Amino acid sequence: MDMRLLVGRNVKRIRTARGLTQEELAERSGFSQQYLSDLERGRRNPTIVSLWELAQALGATPVDLITPDDHAD
Amino acid sequence: MDMRLLVGRNVKRIRTARGLTQEELAERSGFSQQYLSDLERGRRNPTIVSLWELAQALGATPVDLITPDDHAD
Numbered sequence: 317m318d319m320r321l322l323v324g325r326n327v328k329r330i331r332t333a334r335g336l337t338q339e340e341l342a343e344r345s346g347f348s349q350q351y352l353s354d355l356e357r358g359r360r361n362p363t364i365v366s367l368w369e370l371a372q373a374l375g376a377t378p379v380d381l382i383t384p385d386d387h388a389d
Numbered sequence: 390m391d392m393r394l395l396v397g398r399n400v401k402r403i404r405t406a407r408g409l410t411q412e413e414l415a416e417r418s419g420f421s422q423q424y425l426s427d428l429e430r431g432r433r434n435p436t437i438v439s440l441w442e443l444a445q446a447l448g449a450t451p452v453d454l455i456t457p458d459d460h461a462d
Contacts, residue, residue, distance in 0.1 A: 317441065319437040319438050319440070319441045319451065320437065320438065323437055361436045361437060361438050362436065362437055363434045363435065363436050363437075364392040364393065364396055364434060364435055364436075364437070364440060364455060365392050365393065365434050367392065367437060367455075368390065368392045378392065378455050379452055379455060379456060382437060382440075382451050382452060382455065383452060
């Protein structure tokens, strides 16, 4: 299972479900919009502390961000 | 919640439940015994890919390693 792709899909799914743009999530999380764009495309390898910060900014939990979705093999 | 401390507690709990020493887990995971010792004391900030590798070596899932335990605030 590619964790980078999985986290990217989960962040994008939750962000859009919350009606947030990447810019708004960038503002809330302190990460740059470019970082978030890369992350959502599975091109980043965040640490567990970054995972927690992202979850907080999304109003989700770190577990939410690494829970396998239908695409995860 | 301090993710480093949480992951450290979870890795130690699962490792000992599996009857593995740090050396044996080091051999299985490819991480050094020193890294694992630091990690279990909450002094490492692993990436999500490292989390997956640790979970594989423990026969657990990444979610298992970041699921809050009784100590997590």
